[in-house]
Amino acid sequence: MTPKRAGWTAGAAAAVLVAAGAITYAVAGDDGADRVPSADSADAGFARDMSVxxxxxxxxxxxxxxxTDDEEVRRLAYDIAQTQANQRGMMIGWLDLWGLPKVSSDPPMSWMGMGGAPSAGEGSLMPGMATDAEMERLGTLNGKRAEVYYLQLMTEHHKGGVHMAKGCVEKCSVGVEKRLAGGMVESQESEIRLMADLLAERGAKPRA
Incomplete structure (x- = not known):
C-alpha cells in the first residue's frame, strides 16, 4: 500500500472513531442540550435526510x-459502508431520543432552503443520489466496469452529501450534530480525492 493510500485508510479509521465518540457525547447530554429540536428544525431535517x-x-x-476482486475498491467500499451505517444509526438514534418522526411530508432537504444547491437529477430523490436505474445497472456490471461505475456514482453521492453536511454545519443547533456534519465534510471530501485517483488509474474520470 502506498503512503497516500495508508494515510487515507488511517483517516477513514479516525472518522469511525470520531463517529463513535459523537454518539457517546450525545447520550451524555453534550453541550448541556436538554432542549429538543422541533420536527421542522434543521437538526431533525438533516438527521432524516442524511439517514436516507x-x-x-x-x-x-x-x-x-x-x-469486483480489486482490493482497493473493496476496501474503500467496506469503509464507506461501515462508516455511513454507523453514522446513520446515530442520526436515527437522535430522532428516537428527541421523540421525532423519521419521515416527513416536507420535500427532502427543504430544511436547507436549497439555495445554491446542486440539483437532483431526474429520478433521484436528493442531489447526488443514484436513480433506481443506476443502482440496477451497477448490479449488472463486473470487474473494472463495476469499479468505474461505482466510483463515479459514489463521487456524485459524496458531493451531494458534502453539500447537505455543510448545510447542517451552518444551520443545525445541536453541537454534537454540527460536529458530526463537519466530520462528514472532511472525510467525504478526502474520499472524493481518493476516488478521482482510483478513476484516473482506470483511465476514467468523474462524470460531468
Missing part, C-alpha cells in the same frame, strides 16, 4: 464488493 442518503451509499458499496 447514507442508506443508499451503504447499499451501493455492498453491491460493488460482490462485483
Amino acid at each position: 442518503h447514507h442508506q443508499q451509499a451503504v447499499e451501493m458499496s455492498y453491491v460493488v464488493r460482490d462485483r
Whole structure:
C-alpha cells in the first residue's frame, strides 16, 4: 500500500472513531442540550435526510464488493459502508431520543432552503443520489466496469452529501450534530480525492 493510500485508510479509521465518540457525547447530554429540536428544525431535517442518503451509499458499496476482486475498491467500499451505517444509526438514534418522526411530508432537504444547491437529477430523490436505474445497472456490471461505475456514482453521492453536511454545519443547533456534519465534510471530501485517483488509474474520470 502506498503512503497516500495508508494515510487515507488511517483517516477513514479516525472518522469511525470520531463517529463513535459523537454518539457517546450525545447520550451524555453534550453541550448541556436538554432542549429538543422541533420536527421542522434543521437538526431533525438533516438527521432524516442524511439517514436516507447514507442508506443508499451503504447499499451501493455492498453491491460493488460482490462485483469486483480489486482490493482497493473493496476496501474503500467496506469503509464507506461501515462508516455511513454507523453514522446513520446515530442520526436515527437522535430522532428516537428527541421523540421525532423519521419521515416527513416536507420535500427532502427543504430544511436547507436549497439555495445554491446542486440539483437532483431526474429520478433521484436528493442531489447526488443514484436513480433506481443506476443502482440496477451497477448490479449488472463486473470487474473494472463495476469499479468505474461505482466510483463515479459514489463521487456524485459524496458531493451531494458534502453539500447537505455543510448545510447542517451552518444551520443545525445541536453541537454534537454540527460536529458530526463537519466530520462528514472532511472525510467525504478526502474520499472524493481518493476516488478521482482510483478513476484516473482506470483511465476514467468523474462524470460531468
